[in-house]
Amino acid sequence: MNENKPRERDERRTVKVSKYLSKHLRHQPERIGLTLDEAGWVEIDVLIAAATAHGFRFTRDELDHVVAANDKQRFAIDGTRIRASQGHSIDVDLGLPPATPPPYLYHGTVARYLDAIRAEGLRPMNRHDVHLSADRETATRVGARRGRPVVLSVDAQAMHRDGHVFHVSANGVWLTQAVPPRYLRLPESH
Secondary structure, eight states: OOTHHHHHHHHHHHHHHHHHHHIIIIIOGGGGTOOOOTTSOEEHHHHHHHHHHTTOOOOHHHHHHHHHHOTTOOEEEETTEEEESSOOSSOOOOOOOBOOOOSEEEEEEEGGGHHHHHHHOBOOTTSSSEEEBSSHHHHHHHHHTTSSEEEEEEEHHHHHHTTOOOEEOTTSOEEESOBOGGGEEOOSOO
16 A cells, blocks of 8 residues: 555645635635735634635644645734735735845746846736745746746845835745846846
């Protein structure tokens, strides 16, 4: 008998619950009747009840496991409430104070987007902010989700000096409204 089967099944379930939470805490809470507060928080009991009422059951223990096991720490729990740490496409104010970034931050992407990035810089697209990483390894993993990764360096120190505001989420993702092309180091060819 294969001992890995239950572990694989548990891992798949953890991913499924995580994706469900991301969808409803970051993008579409109204699909299951949730109303997030202005900072993105919702009572955990309300979330579980709403999910159950819409045909997706999970327990508080499963929720706690998903939050604890997520390597990107996508979710935060505060007492009886939960929210997504960042990445919202809905209007929320995470209340993150401005932060001084390290000299360089990194952004993972793929080659097919480089021409647009050269012309327009990094834009938040359907999110509130551009997401940046503090290290190349994380940016590489982010870029690899869409194909062969390309890591761009962002001169965050120069941006900050020029008045661009940065925030850092609870899980260490650096956020800024946009990165103009002049602050990017891009590969010369692709």
